[in-house]
Amino acid sequence: TDLRIAVLGVGMMGADHVARITERTKGATVTVLNDYLPEKAEELAATIPGCRAINDPLDAIADPDVDAVILATPGPTHEKQLLACLEAGKPVMCEKPLTTDVATSLEIVKREAELGRKLIQVGFMRRFDHEYEQLKGLIDDGTFGQPLLAHFVHRNPAVPPNFDSAMIVKDSLVHEVDATRFFFDEEITSVQIIAPGSNPNAPEGLKDPQIAIFTTESGRHVDVECFVTTGVAYEVRTELVGELGSAFIGLDQGLIRKQRNPVQSDTGDGRKIAGISTGDITPSFVERFGVAYDVEIQRWVNAVRRGDNVDGPGAWDGYAAAAVCAAGVKALETGQPQTVEMVSRASIPGA
Ligand code: ISE
Structure with missing residues (x-):
């Protein structure tokens, strides 16, 4: 049944x-x-x-x-x-x-x-996206040797009106927190967040984009561009760099179209027409994932x-993500790297 x-x-x-x-x-x-x-x-x-x-x-x-x-x-x-x-x-x-x-x-x-x-x-x-699973498999089977670092890009075209700067950390960046823990199989120990000049099209007061830097238990480095008011589309990319090579996922290639360029084709010289090549980018997480x-x-x-x-992922993963995001919110306020405060998993039998 x-x-x-x-x-x-x-x-x-x-x-x-x-x-x-x-x-x-x-x-x-x-x-x-x-x-x-x-x-x-x-x-x-x-x-x-x-x-x-x-x-x-x-x-x-x-x-x-x-x-x-x-x-x-x-x-x-x-x-x-x-x-x-x-x-x-x-x-x-x-x-x-x-x-x-x-x-x-x-x-x-x-x-x-x-x-x-x-x-x-x-x-x-x-964690259930096919490219994420493939990349995880390549890390785990040693294809890249020792994984060294990861670069993430997380862009949204827009966010709801109630979205504030801390929500960029707790609602958006939280996915890279989990992805980092998933790929590297270890906890994040410190977070720094840099808020460069904000997008002029972002709502008043929203610190967007934000650049986050994570350090993991074994000293690996992760950086994330989190930018939620691009006005473009939904873009989520990862590049992993290891001792023996690197890999890229989330290229948003979709359907690639080759089209006549309306401007160039008016030049009258049929031998010198530059065409345009365009792909589609998913509008939101509902389509992308x-x-x-x-x-x-x-x-x-x-x-x-x-x-x-x-x-x-289970409750422990939810707790670890909350601990990293709390440090992230502090880091956003202070501009300084913040240590992640977490209890050890071994201290809770059955967790
Ligand atoms: C939203 O809640 C999500 O989970 C999306 O995956 C993320 O891209 C977005 O920034 C969040 O607001």
Whole structure:
């Protein structure tokens, strides 16, 4: 029988997961929807056979027609909702962030560890992108020898009006925090953030772009350009440099078109026409990582149905990301490198 899923939060990400599960994911059905705007959940539920809206998020989690939960709600609501999932013993796929601060993230890690079984997966979807997986494979099999450093570029065309400078760290840069931990298999120990002159088209007061520099436990270097108001499109690239070579992912090549250049073709000299070559860049994370989300959700559904509950980044990864981002927010304020403050994983048996 299908895994019965409640999706909490039907904004851009939640609605995308609902569409994915109803149209593509095998072995799963959405039975319950919840949103802080009840009409939104009701409207969407009415389009899915056997699905209903429940107004209270905690009731949605506890509902007997729900085996597992997807949290696509705003970050500040995650702590309560995650605790309710742990209490009910229901597996949960939580979109990042795990929670919005380090102390509550650590609390979640501890509560899950006390249960003695993993229930929480965190939605760091890039780990499921085919190019990320390929690059990770090449690092792990020693193709590049000792990995030395990574350069990341993370650009968004625009961000919602409430987005502030700290959110560039906690909402956007958090993906490179996780990608760094994924590729190098070690913790980040220090963060520095440089805010050069802001984009004149960025909203007043937003420090954008930001350049982040991470140092890892073994002393590896990572730099990230995070620029969320480019006005262009969604661009996410990585270059990894190792002792024996380097590799690039995220080139956004898509469909490349070769076209007549309207300006040049007016010159009258048919032998000297410079054409133009253009590719398409995805507009947002929904398209750029669409396949990665499909793989992420299918593997999570399979893991839950097998009884493993998690197949990907977990609560510890969410906590580590929160700790690095907290240091990042401080680094943004002070301009100085900040040490990441984290407990050791070994100090929490079962984490
Ligand atoms: C958004 O929340 C995401 O997770 C996207 O992947 C990221 O590119 C964007 O900057 C965030 O706001």
